Amino acid sequence: MRLGDVGSSKALEPLIDSLEDPSSEVRRESAIALGKIGDPRAVVPLLSIKEIGEVAIEARKAARSIGENNSSPLEGALLHPDNSVRTKAASVLQLMSWKPSNRTQHAIFTVVTQNWEEVKNLGEAAKLPLQEWLADESTPEIVKIPAAVVFAKLDPISGMSCLLHLVGNSAVAGEAIEALEEVLEEYIQDMTTDNLQFAATLTAEHDVYREVKTASYDGPFSGESRVPEGSEPIDCSRIQQLAREELERRGEKV
Numbered sequence: 001m002r003l004g005d006v007g008s009s010k011a012l013e014p015l016i017d018s019l020e021d022p023s024s025e026v027r028r029e030s031a032i033a034l035g036k037i038g039d040p041r042a043v044v045p046l047l048s049i050k051e052i053g054e055v056a057i058e059a060r061k062a063a064r065s066i067g068e069n070n071s072s073p074l075e076g077a078l079l080h081p082d083n084s085v086r087t088k089a090a091s092v093l094q095l096m097s098w099k100p101s102n103r104t105q106h107a108i109f110t111v112v113t114q115n116w117e118e119v120k121n122l123g124e125a126a127k128l129p130l131q132e133w134l135a136d137e138s139t140p141e142i143v144k145i146p147a148a149v150v151f152a153k154l155d156p157i158s159g160m161s162c163l164l165h166l167v168g169n170s171a172v173a174g175e176a177i178e179a180l181e182e183v184l185e186e187y188i189q190d191m192t193t194d195n196l197q198f199a200a201t202l203t204a205e206h207d208v209y210r211e212v213k214t215a216s217y218d219g220p221f222s223g224e225s226r227v228p229e230g231s232e233p234i235d236c237s238r239i240q241q242l243a244r245e246e247l248e249r250r251g252e253k254v
Contacts, residue, residue, distance in 0.1 A: 012037060016045045019059075027055045035062025042066060043073035044080065047088040064092045071098055078108050083138040086112045104129075114143060116150045127154050134162055141166065145175045152183040156190035159183060164198060177234050184242045193252050199243035200254055202236035 011033065018030035031049075034042040035058075043066055046059040067074040074096075077089035090112040100106035107126040110118045111133050119126045130151050134144055144166060152159025160183060166176035184191070184199070191199075247254045 012039050012041065016042060019045055019049060024053075024055055028058050031055060031058040031062045035065040038066050038069060040066060040070055040073040043089075044077055044085060047077055047080075047085045047092075048082065050084070060088065060092060063088075064095060067092055067096055067098075071096070074098075075105065078105075078112055081136070081138065083133075083136060083140070111147070114147070116146050119147075120150050120153060123154065127151070130154070131158065141169050141172045142175070145172055145179050148176075149179045149182060152179075152187060156183070156187040157192055157195070160187075160191055160195050160199075164195065167202065173234050177236060177239065181238050181242070184239060188242055188246045191246070193247065193250065196243045196247050197252070197254070199239050200247060202239055 015030045015033050015037070018026055019034075021027050021030070027049075031046060034046060043063050046063045046066075049056055049059045063074065071093070074089045074093050078086055078093075080086050080089070090109060093109070094113070100109050103122070103125045107119070107122045108129045110122065111126065111129045119130060130147060133139055134147055134151060144162070148159055148162040148166060150159075151162060160180070163176055163180045163183060167173055167180060169176070180199070188196075244254045
């Protein structure tokens with residue numbers, strides 16, 4: 001009997017296990033069969049497939065088939081700890097022309113789909129899902145930059161802490177510096193003295209990947225990090241200037 005012909009829910013667990021079979025044909029047939037069975041428990045395993053090609057296509061089709069009858073497992077997958085699962089769930093929901101049922105769900109969906117303009121418009125409702133998304137290690141660093149800018153506009157203190165942390169990642173440091181300049185230009189009066197004093201020490205040669213904490217914020221973006229030796233120098237002079245001017249205005253030590 002071919003796996004694609006299996007229709008009983010009793011086959012659910014064996015079919016899910018078969019998604020990791022060495023044979024691509026077995027994996028493909030397993031995905032098709034899971035779509036036919038329609039059990040919501042198969043959605044996350046289907047979205048967890050890392051490969052590309054026919055198996056991934058059939059897995060996405062199967063997840064959509066299940067979601068057309070019951071969107072709850074796809075909605076739940078928007079909160080999955082793995083960013084790739086969240087992203088695939090959002091993609092399938094978009095194909096289904098699905099609409100969020102409340103403001104919180106809308107915020108989660110717009111964060112996962114990286115619709116930053118809409119996230120900004122959602123305001124307070126978007127802060128928690130945005131913060132959790134930024135703190136997630138499975139979220140690619142490069143896409144955290146625009147997210148952190150939006151976050152800083154919703155919560156300047158926490159957003160700046162996140163950007164200061166990203167400045168220390170040599171892969172995205174240039175983008176983070178530009179974003180930090182943008183945030184400081186607009187929200188510098190909202191920043192904590194601790195963060196400004198840290199920003200004032202940034203130099204092209206400085207190892208900026210170190211502990212980032214503020215007196216008023218001790219969240220998931222604080223922590224210790226390091227820039228690899230030999231990374232290309234980045235011009236931080238504008239950030240230094242803005243931070244020092246604001247510290248002087250406050251009568252604080254630079």
